[in-house]
Amino acid sequence: MPGRPRTWDHALFAAVADHHWPGAERALPRLSHAADRSRLWWGLAGAMAFSGLGGVRARRAAVRGVASLAVASATVNTIAKGAVRRRRPLLDAVPAIRQLKAQPVTTSFPSGHAASAAAFATGVALESRGWGALVAPLAASVAFSRVYTGVHYPSDVLAGAAIGAGVAVVVRRLLTPRPPAPPSQPLVAAPALPAGRGLCVVANPGSGTAEALHALRTELPEAAFTLWSPGSGPLTDALEEAAARAAEEGGALGVLGGDGTVNAAAPVALRHDVPLAVLPGGTFNHLAVDLGIHRPADVLRALESGDAIAVDLARFVPGADAGRHGGAGHFVNTFSLGVYGELVEVRERWSGRVGSWPASLLAALAVLRHARPVELTINGRRRSVWLLFAGNCAYSALGGTAARRSNLADGQLEVHVVHGGRWARVRLLSAAATGLLHRSPVHAAARVAAVRLTGIRPGTVCAFDGETAPAPPELLLDKEKRRLTVYRPLPVWMTGLDPSW
Known part of the structure; x- marks a missing residue:
């Protein structure tokens, strides 16, 4: 029947328009306007990150919230709105004092403001419950303001909020690597203590x-x-x-x-x-x-x-100048020459705050602005490289995701080289941004028992297990013949089983 709401959606919209909400006429339209282009959430994220309240967790929550709203906003505006093309509600029943000065021109379903609000609030809450509890009422108010000001039906807001919350969960899964399982190696004898x-x-x-x-x-x-x-x-x-x-x-x-x-x-x-x-x-x-x-x-x-396993101990042995540079050094994780040491240092300084992928990009931007390739000879061939990385045993991944080892006694060094040359700086930056360093055309990798490095120029710094030192002119990277015995917990479900089973 003409003039009557045809669905619950329209009925609820009309009820909100007809009801008097004390004090809302001034606050909600302004709040809705403040959330245009996500300005409100960007400002709140900045306050969370730099206020010092909540420390690292607050900064990480801010970044997760912003990342979630960016993906949610892109999803709504490029896919969802174009797929439905619902018209905006008529404003006849909405008091003029509530209406926005500049009416939106995009389609109505779903609400982009609600999607961004829910995405930011959910992303923050998944990282910090305290900040999530503070942000959630504000996000709910922004979502409600879209119905209150007459620019969205309730179903637009509910759908937008559902999209935003779902996107935040997906983003969290993508940016949070799963904890690795213990290495799948047989146990070796060790005293029970x-x-x-x-x-x-x-x-x-x-x-x-x-x-x-x-x-x-x-x-x-x-x-x-x-x-x-x-x-x-x-x-x-x-x-x-x-x-x-x-x-x-x-x-x-x-x-x-x-x-x-x-x-x-x-x-x-x-x-x-x-x-x-x-x-x-x-x-x-x-x-x-x-x-x-x-x-x-x-x-x-x-x-x-x-319960213990055998673990390789890798080493770097100076060449002819060993007497001047000291004896062999060791590494249980990684060794590197070139920009990798600095890149990892910057990335790990930020990864605890913002997550692995954003930290990799920030590190690449910071390091590659002033870094220069390193000249050295690798197994007799002269190379210009941005970095040389040697891992003690095979790593499962490199780049923006967490790299882990499932076998700590495979007898191999995993060597990665990123070559210098034309556009290498841009390619390396792109690889760091996408987490696809292992697929970059400037990247080469091999698993070897040893590698000899000569002709290393003075002033070159090597990094190993978080430490740094001047690199000697010649180095041999290999492994100790004997292996360490290192205590390692069995998975809980295997506790009490015969290790030989």
Whole structure:
């Protein structure tokens, strides 16, 4: 019948238009206008990121929220609106004081404002519940304002909100790599150390270990702990003393710290022929994560039952100038020359705040502005390279996604080279932005037992396990013949099974 609402959608729209909402005439039209082109959400994201309230989690939540609303807005405006082409509601029943000064000219279904609001709020909430609780009422008010001002039917808003929330969930899945499973390697013999009996731990307080150290002292009452500080002498001296004591007691060397601390402990454990227990206490803990150790409780299970695997220890050996540059260095994770060390440093500084993909792009932009290719000879062939990366064992991925190892004793070095030359800077930037470094035409990769580097120019810096040092003119990258024995937790479902089964 003419003049009567034909559906619940129209009926609800008319009810909102007819109802008096105290105080809303001034607030909601302004709020709706503030959300045009997502200005409100960009401003709120900036406040979250730079206010200092909530720290790293708030900054990460802001970036996830903005990424979600960007994808949601693009989805609604390029696909959804064109597919439905619904006309805007008639404004006859909407009081003039509520109406927007500039009426939208796009189609009505779905609501782009509601999609952006829901996407931002959901993205923020998935990262930080506290900030999500603060943003959600504002997002709901923006969505309602679109019906209140007469520019959308309720179903437009509900559909937009559903799209936005769904997009935020998908974006979170894409930007959050799944935790890797422990390496699928057979167990090797290692002593069981109940309550930490025979375990000698060296803790590096420079890696943010105070909280973890307190928990470990409680869980491992019979372990011996040494709290190392730079003023007490070299870290290697403390590790040597702890490893010697562990060898006498038939126990193991434990190390609480970051990857650099683990790097120092690994050759010491190998020299004294004692197992190594990696206790995560650093910022990134790459080896611990590849071992399936995400919390101290994980390694405690392995110590209790004596579960361990063999782990390769890679090394870089100076050539003819070894006497001047010192002996061999080691790496349990990665070694690099060129821009990779700086790129990784910048990327990892930001990845905890904004996620892996945005951090890779930021790092590439920062580093490639001033970086220059490195000249060196690789296995007898002169090359100009942006970076040379050598991984201890095969990595599952490179670029913007997290790279992990499923086998820590495959006897191989995974070597990646990004060549210099025409447009190499642009190509490398594009590869970092898309996470497809392994498919870039300037990229080459191989798995080898060893690689010789010569003709390295003075001033070149090498990076290994988060540490840096001047590179000597010649280097041989290979692996120690003997392997480390490192404690590794079994998956929970395998606990109690016969390891040989």
